[in-house]
Amino acid sequence: MTSPEPQSPAPQPSEPESQDRVFRSVPAIAGGAMLLAIAAWIGIDAVINGEGRTPWLALAVLLLVVPLVVAFTLRPAVYAGNDRLRIRNPWRVVVVPWGQVASLRSAYSNEVLTESGAKYQLWAVPVSLRARKRAARREMRATAQARRQMGQDGGREGRGGGALGARSGLGGGFGAGPLSDGPVRAETDRIMDDLRALHEDRREAASAQGEVTVRWAWEVVGPAVAGAVVVLILVAVG
Structure with a gap:
């Protein structure tokens, strides 16, 4: 009789990567949605009922205003992962590995300071x-x-x-004994506490090392600049 061949162990499923925690400003999103609704109402009315250059001027103003509103209200977000902090501000996207974070500072604004001395504001986590x-x-x-x-x-x-x-x-x-379960903190201060705890836990990890990258948000800058140029041309032509 032949002995059965030893079977190789079944491959273990790899652990799923943890998803980033996303922080955004709910009041800013609500305000941005309201501003966009007002701009759309006024702009569409001007396009439909306007005469002469008015429809074209309304479209140009919408092309300028909508990207600006989106940039400063709907767009800002902070993504905190195990390896890096990704900051989506109105005009730029900054990716900072935890190993490059020197500190997370809260004063009149919440900011991240890198080991190289650069400072980036967290627009999505405003100080109140x-x-x-x-x-x-x-x-x-x-x-x-x-x-x-x-x-x-x-x-x-x-x-x-x-x-x-x-x-x-x-x-x-x-x-x-303790007077309460813990100090009462403002929501954005609690978010910064969570980010500091994650930084302390992950800054020495090998996967949390690397270089800081900064990318301009051309998807916002391009339409806003185009709208501004068209508005200036229409005003100059008269």
């Missing part, structure tokens, strides 16, 4: 000072409420024994 103030007020209210609850539980423990305090896990002092 109003949101920061609201988050600070919520944090103060949550802290005050937690301290009041701790005081009540501590008083009950003192009057009725330690069973309630032991069950609550709070005890009678402020230092016995």
